[in-house]
Amino acid sequence: DAGITQSPRHKVTETGTPVTLRCHQTENHRYMYWYRQDPGHGLRLIHYSYGVKDTDKGEVSDGYSVSRSKTEDFLLTLESATSSQTSVYFCAISESAAGHGYTFGSGTRLTVV
Amino acid sequence: SQQGEEDPQALSIQEGENATMNCSYKTSINNLQWYRQNSGRGLVHLILIRSNEREKHSGRLRVTLDTSKKSSSLLITASRAADTASYFCATVSLGGTASKLTFGTGTRLQVTL
Numbered sequence: 001d002a003g004i005t006q007s008p009r010h011k012v013t014e015t016g017t018p019v020t021l022r023c024h025q026t027e028n029h030r031y032m033y034w035y036r037q038d039p040g041h042g043l044r045l046i047h048y049s050y051g052v053k054d055t056d057k058g059e060v061s062d063g064y065s066v067s068r069s070k071t072e073d074f075l076l077t078l079e080s081a082t083s084s085q086t087s088v089y090f091c092a093i094s095e096s097a098a099g100h101g102y103t104f105g106s107g108t109r110l111t112v113v
Numbered sequence: 114s115q116q117g118e119e120d121p122q123a124l125s126i127q128e129g130e131n132a133t134m135n136c137s138y139k140t141s142i143n144n145l146q147w148y149r150q151n152s153g154r155g156l157v158h159l160i161l162i163r164s165n166e167r168e169k170h171s172g173r174l175r176v177t178l179d180t181s182k183k184s185s186s187l188l189i190t191a192s193r194a195a196d197t198a199s200y201f202c203a204t205v206s207l208g209g210t211a212s213k214l215t216f217g218t219g220t221r222l223q224v225t226l
Contacts, residue, residue, distance in 0.1 A: 031211050031212075033213070033214075035216075040218065041218065042201060042216040042217055042218040042219055043156075043201070043203075043214075043216040044216075045213055045214070045215070048211055048213060050210045050211040054210070056209070056210050056211070058213065090155055090156070092156075092214075094212075097207070097211050097212045098143050098144060098205050098207055098212040100161070101146055101148075101158030101159075101161055102146075102156075102158060102214060103158070104148075104155035104156040104157070105155055106154060106155045107154070107155055
């Protein structure tokens with residue numbers, strides 16, 4: 001999607017290894033979010049950021065950490081990947097705390113074997 | 114936990130027919146949004162309706178909101194094959210450091226020629 005890119009698009013990793021997913025935006029939006037999408041669960045919020053170095057947990061944050069050192073980049077790290085973290089991960093951005101739709105990236109398909 | 118539940122889970126119609134999807138949610142909201150997701154892609158924002166609005170239109174889309182029943186519906190008129198996708202409702206409740214979208218599990222719409 002225009003203005004937001006995720007990398008990598010696909011990744012296969014082994015159980016126990018650390019993995020970092022990157023979200024990059026060119027919209028200068030303050031708010032950034034990481035979601036995971038699994039069959040039967042819709043999208044669930046992992047972590048979000050409300051400014052540089054300002055982050056907070058979502059509903060499924062265990063096993064994940066995030067960092068935001070610049071407005072444009074929001075990194076999601078799986079500290080020690082497990083098979084239950086096999087999922088599709090989406091980053092989203094928003095220009096306001098409420099009242100605007102989110103713009104989503106194209107997703108990263110992560111497989112933990 | 115899911116805030117929104119969509120109904121039906123899957124819907125198959127012919128081109129030219131109308132498609133109606135329903136969403137129910139549990140807590141008070143600031144606004145409700147609808148998103149479309151094509152297979153293998155990210156989510157695209159369709160429309161936002163605020164808690165003090167009852168109906169909103171955008172092209173072939175009509176959204177209604179009934180806060181007393183905690184429910185919303187999305188109507189797509191004169192459907193096209195290109196409307197084939199999954200549709201998600203998402204609610205926004207204010208509070209904390211940022212608004213957060215909470216998604217339902219989605220409705221899969223299939224439009225056949």
